[in-house]
Amino acid sequence: MNAPVNNAIAAMIPELTEWRHDFHRHPELGYEVPRTARLVAERLRAFGFDEVIEGVGKTGVLGLLHGGAGPAAGEAKRVLFRADMDALPILEATGAEYASGAAGRMHACGHDGHTTMLLGAARRLADTRDFDGTLVFCFQPAEEGYAGAQAMIEDGMLERFPVKGAYAVHNWPGVPIGAFAMARGPMMASTGKFLITVEGLGGHAAFPHLTRDPIVAAAAIVTAAQTIVSRVVDPLDPAVVSITAIHAGDAFNVIPGRVEMRCNVRCFSDAVGRTIETELRRISADTAAALGARAVIETGGGLPYPPLVNHPAETELALAAMRAVAGPENVRDDLRPVMGAEDFAFVLRQVPGAYVFLGNGETAMLHNPEYDFNDAAIAHGVAYWTELARTVLPA
Known part of the structure; x- marks a missing residue:
């Protein structure tokens, strides 16, 4: 049984x-999350947060909450908690009463739940302030x-508010609902x-000998x-x-x-990433050249995400908080990567921290049109966040 x-x-x-259902009805994509960010900022202010900053990284929100002893003196007593806010360009198929009201957009990864859980913890911790230091609530x-x-x-979040640790769920x-899992x-x-472009010499399909067929090279x-x-x-x-798309011709x-x-x-x-890129460029160029074509590789749109690596000391702190709220039998620390x-990986490259999974039960998988965040998980997420605050910043 889970701890109560x-x-x-x-x-x-x-x-x-x-709140979760409202966020679900109004999904927003990428950096265009004005409604979600506004509601988050309004609620943090209503909770009595000491400072709320909007527009960080375009539309991110930061909320500072000081513990019972007052503002933290330096990063040794400052910790960051993060939740993501954006949805996905997917047509929803859940049939839920609170389903997306925006065609072709839905919360298919549960960020509506993540935002709700961290807001719940923000309210609870603003009421108790039973920690010693400053919590930086990051809604991304x-x-x-x-x-x-x-x-x-890049907008200065970690420079303005240096922290000794960072955590995400x-x-x-x-x-299972009420259970947690993570990898060390x-x-x-x-x-x-990567975008691979293969250029050859086109022509009539009846006379392939007069062409340099880029499809064969591709x-x-x-x-x-x-x-x-291999x-x-x-x-x-x-x-x-994985080659995930091929586009060529129309006749x-x-x-x-x-x-x-x-x-x-x-x-x-x-290191493995660099090896793969080097080999992909070599294979593409040499294979195309052997067949009389030419291949050019460009990096795809968006910033590549680095690996997410949990840090040892912060992993132990996260595990302690999870065990306290769920019971040791409901916490796994040996999850396969x-x-x-x-993209919380970018934060963990700057600051030690830990990233954990919270059970959503037997639902459709993430990024599936039939996926829905399980409301039964909300209480367990709030409990984890509030316990983690007391664990990392003990009063």
Whole structure:
């Protein structure tokens, strides 16, 4: 059995659930999250936060809350808690009464729940202030591929408010409600995007000998690229190289002169990432040249996300808080690393910290049109955040 949720937190759940449903009805994408950010800022002020700063990293919100002893003196008593706010460009298929009111947009990753849980903890901690130091509540836009965390860093978030640690939570389908899981060390992969353009000589499909067919060259590149992981990367280093899109031509009887391909790369170290990029460029150029074509590789749009790596001391603090609220039997510290990517990795490159998964129960997987954040997880997320505050900044 899970440890019981604090009565004060349990009393908040009906209202927090209404907030979550409201965020779900009004999904916003990338950096364009004005409604969500406004509501977050308004609520932090209503809770009595000591300072609320809007427009960080374009549309991010920071809220400062001092413990019972007053403002922290330096970063030794300052910690950052982060939630993401953005949705995804997916057409919702949940059939929920509170389903998205914006066609082609939905909260398919649970950021509506993440924002709600951190707001719930903000309210509870503003009431108690039973910690010693300052908590920096970070509500971040643009996690889904646009590196909103890095944008907030570049806008001076960590320079203005240096912190000794940083923490984040993500819901995870398949982990039971009230349970938690995390990996020690590397937990989520880096992601790199590459656009491969193969240029040949187009012509009539009846006369292929008068062309230099870029489709044949592209097909050879797709096949050869699979040897990067199987024959170049150390077998003990997890990695993925996937060609995810191929675009060329639009007629039955024409060999096009150009092919465009998209490639997605995942791994857990910068060194492996550099090896993969070097090999992808070599294979593409040499394979195309062998078939009389030319290949050019450009990095795809957006900033590549680095691997997310949990830090040892902060991992132990997070585990202590999870065990306190869920019971040791409901906390896993041996989760296998996940090939998904997460831009909280940018924060953990600057500050030691930990990233954990909160059980979402047996729901559809993330980024699925039928996914929905499980409201039953809200109380457990709020309980974790409030316990973590007391753990990392003990009064």
